Amino acid sequence: MVEEKGVYIYANLLDLNEDGKIDMISFLDPQGRGIAVAVDRASDGDMDHIHVFQDVTGDGKLDMDDTRLIEREALKLFRQEGLEEGQLKLFVEDGAYG
Ligand SMILES: [Ca+2]
Numbered sequence: 836m837v838e839e840k841g842v843y844i845y846a847n848l849l850d851l852n853e854d855g856k857i858d859m860i861s862f863l864d865p866q867g868r869g870i871a872v873a874v875d876r877a878s879d880g881d882m883d884h885i886h887v888f889q890d891v892t893g894d895g896k897l898d899m900d901d902t903r904l905i906e907r908e909a910l911k912l913f914r915q916e917g918l919e920e921g922q923l924k925l926f927v928e929d930g931a932y933g
């Protein structure tokens with residue numbers, strides 16, 4: 836069995852309260868299906884809400900591992916300076932679609 840390493844994840848960056856900082860990220864797979872939503876109203880890396888609805892670790896199960904992976908990617912984005920609204924294409928090398 837050949838296992839593919841890594842996946843592309845699209846991140847839609849939103850600034851809902853229009854303070855110039857990204858406070859919501861919705862993650863999509865390359866087929867446009869929702870993977871997760873992460874909210875950090877203060878944009879300080881202290882996540883208010885994270886909800887994952889698709890397996891991204893490739894084990895076919897939706898559990899804390901998937902949440903941790905998305906949380907890690909979301910934190911990287913929320914902590915980035917000068918990030919603007921729009922879509923980013925992320926390559927997650929330890930991810931896999933189940
Ligand atoms: Ca904001």
Ligand SMILES: [Ca+2]
Pocket residue numbers: 890891892893894895896897898900901
């Ligand atoms: Ca999983």
